Amino acid sequence: MVKLSREITLFAIGGVGGLVVDTGIVQLLVGLANWNPYLARVPSFLLAATFTWWWNRQYTFAARRSDRAAHAEWLHWIGLMSFGAVINYGIYALLLMGFPALHPWPAVPAAAGSVVAALVNFSTARGMLFKSPKTPA
DSSP: OHHHHHHHHHHHHHHHHHHHHHHHHHHHHHHTTOOOTTTTHHHHHHHHHHHHHHHIIIIITTTEEOSSOHHHHHHHHHHHHHHHHHHHHHHHHHHHHHOGGGTTOTHHHHHHHHHHHHHHHHHHIIIIISOEEOOOO
């Protein structure tokens, strides 16, 4: 149980880092580059998911293995995180549609979607990618 709570804590820390990347990128693209707030989530998701893959590989699931080469593991991570991304994006879009005043502040609905999606992302990361304990070399 201690190991699971440690993984949850580290996953949450990495998630906060990913949230900073995601919301920072989407806010910059919309606020400074005048991107469409719906399209801006594509690069912000990819960069945030890349950061969280790196974090979780190095820290959260350091005692687990995926049995994949790094590039294949990253692709699998992006695929798995896409489930959470659909939830995240759905909440994001609903909030933008329901509250047009949020259009200049896309970081707010992005953060709301991220909180809900985090539960799905932890479960899929731990149960489907980093599912096997590392064996001592």
